[in-house]
Amino acid sequence: xxxxxxIVAFSQAGGIAYVFANTEPVRLDMFKGMAPLVxxxxxxxxxxxxxxxxxxxxxxxxAKDGKTARWGMGLANIITLVVMIVSAIPAFCIPFxxxxxxxxxxxxxxxxxxxxxxxxxxxVFAAILGLLLTTGDTFLLxxxxxxxxxLIPRFKPSIxxxxxxxxxRIIVFVSAILIVILAMYWKSIYQLFRxxxxxxxxxxxxxxxxxxxxxxxxxxxxxxxMLSGTVVSTVWDYTLSKx
Numbered sequence: 001x002x003x004x005x006x007i008v009a010f011s012q013a014g015g016i017a018y019v020f021a022n023t024e025p026v027r028l029d030m031f032k033g034m035a036p037l038v039x040x041x042x043x044x045x046x047x048x049x050x051x052x053x054x055x056x057x058x059x060x061x062x063a064k065d066g067k068t069a070r071w072g073m074g075l076a077n078i079i080t081l082v083v084m085i086v087s088a089i090p091a092f093c094i095p096f097x098x099x100x101x102x103x104x105x106x107x108x109x110x111x112x113x114x115x116x117x118x119x120x121x122x123x124v125f126a127a128i129l130g131l132l133l134t135t136g137d138t139f140l141l142x143x144x145x146x147x148x149x150x151l152i153p154r155f156k157p158s159i160x161x162x163x164x165x166x167x168x169r170i171i172v173f174v175s176a177i178l179i180v181i182l183a184m185y186w187k188s189i190y191q192l193f194r195x196x197x198x199x200x201x202x203x204x205x206x207x208x209x210x211x212x213x214x215x216x217x218x219x220x221x222x223x224x225x226m227l228s229g230t231v232v233s234t235v236w237d238y239t240l241s242k243x
Contacts, residue, residue, distance in 0.1 A: 019092050023095075148168045195234065202230060202232065202233035
């Protein structure tokens, strides 16, 4: 997606040189149209995304040693940032290809539907749907495993594995229903994703990184960091970020 989308977008818009030569200078200014603090937040969230994602964290925690985990997370963060930048650049082609578009999020699906050949079109849509499915089931399993592996055993240490498996399945089912309800009644899916993602990242990323590089960190400090990070991020998104 990060390779095909930019190539097709710029070819349909008249080329890279033509797009940037005919784009309003204000749109090319990184310090116009978005507050510097917001821009910094986007950069940091994308730069550190690989360290907070459950799938990546799982790999880091299963690495053969701390050095391998640090190198893996560092390289993953760099690759993630490069991919995000490459994926964002084709947005400059929107006025040249779809000047009447109302939602910027529609650009990629419209581009694929209008200009991609049938086989490549199917592959791109399959890749996007595959990413959504794998991300969704990862977080559903994360919710279930957190409750069944970290919380319930503290109150009922003698609970059987069979009963724990049944509880985990119920949690996945209930969580999926709650997510669907939130998606249906929240005014913006993107806003819901942003608030949830920032809360999760603030609660998980820093304890995870500190756990890999700071040997003296303990469970109590980790729990405090996770709780405070989640609360501060959520309060910021709902109050301070709007002022």
